[in-house]
C-alpha cells in the first residue's frame with residue numbers, strides 16, 4: 001500500500017506503541033488534537049505529515065483524509081469512568097466524523113479502536129475471578145452482542161455499530177479491535193483481569209500493521225497477546241488478519257517479574 005495511513009490519536013499510548021513498532025513500515029499522516037513533539041514522530045515523518053485537529057471537526061478531518069489509503073482511528077477519551085458528555089463528543093461524534101470522511105474520500109479501510117469495556121458486563125460476579133484463570137474455558141469471540149460495563153463501553157459499542165453501518169451502506173472495510181490492556185514491558189501488576197487481556201506493545205504494533213495490510217469486510221476481533229490465561233479468543237484475529245502474537249502474560253509473575261522459564 002503506497003498511500004499514507006491516517007493515524008488518529010497518534011500521540012497517545014496505543015499510537016506510540018504502533019509507531020515505535022512499525023513506524024518505518026508505512027507512510028503516515030499523524031493526527032492528534034495535541035501537538036506532537038519530535039520524539040513522538042517516527043523517522044521520515046516531519047511536521048508536514050502531522051495534523052493538529054479534533055476528530056469532531058468535520059472540515060479538518062475531511063482535509064486530513066485526502067489521499068489516504070487506510071485509517072487507524074484511536075483518538076478519543078480512553079477512560080472507563082469518562083462522563084457521557086465526553087464520550088458522546090470525543091468517541092461517538094468523533095468516530096462518526098472519521099467514518100463519514102473516510103467514505104467521502106474513497107478510503108479503503110478503517111481499523112477502529114474498540115475496547116474490552118464494550119463487553120465488560122459479561123464479567124459477572126458468578127464468572128469472576130475464575131474466568132481470568134487458565135483452567136477456565138469461558139471465551140468471548142466477537143460474535144456475542146455488546147454488553148458494556150460503563151458509558152465509555154457504550155461509546156465503543158456505538159463505534160462498532162457505526163462501523164457496521166458504514167460497511168453495509170458504503171462498502172467501507174472495517175475492523176473493530178476490542179483492545180485489552182496495553183502495558184509496556186510487562187503485564188499489569190497484581191491484576192488478574194489485566195493479565196488475562198494484556199496486549200504487549202510488540203503485539204499491538206503487529207496487530208494494527210495486519211489491520212492495514214489484510215483484506216476484510218466487517219470484523220470484530222480481540223486485541224490481546226497470546227496469554228495462557230485469557231477469556232477472549234484471538235482465533236478470528238489470526239484467521240482474518242494473520243495476527244501472530246509473540247507475547248504471553250504467563251511469562252511474568254503476578255507482580256510483573258519475568259518467570260524463570262522466560
Ligand SMILES: NC(=O)C1=CN([C@@H]2O[C@H](COP(=O)(O)OP(=O)(O)OC[C@H]3O[C@@H](n4cnc5c(N)ncnc54)[C@H](O)[C@@H]3O)[C@@H](O)[C@H]2O)C=CC1
Pocket residue numbers: 008009010011012013014015031032033034053054055056073074075076077078079089090094113114115116178179180181182183
Ligand atoms: N490503552 C489501552 O489499554 C486501551 C485503549 N483503547 C482505546 O484505544 C484508543 C487510544 O487509547 P490510548 O492511546 O490508551 O489513549 P491516550 O489518551 O493515551 O491517547 C489518546 C490520544 O487521542 C487524542 N485525542 C483524544 N480526544 C481527541 C479528539 N477529540 N480529537 C483528536 N485527538 C484526540 C489525545 O490527545 C491522545 O493523544 C482509545 O480510543 C481507547 O479507548 C481501548 C482499549 C484499551
Ligand SMILES: O=C1O[C@H](COP(=O)(O)O)[C@@H](O)[C@H](O)[C@H]1O
Pocket residue numbers: 078079080115116117179180181182193194
Ligand atoms: O479501554 C480501556 O481498557 C483498559 C483496561 O481496562 P481496565 O479497566 O482493566 O484498566 C484501560 O486501562 C484503558 O485505559 C481503557 O482505554
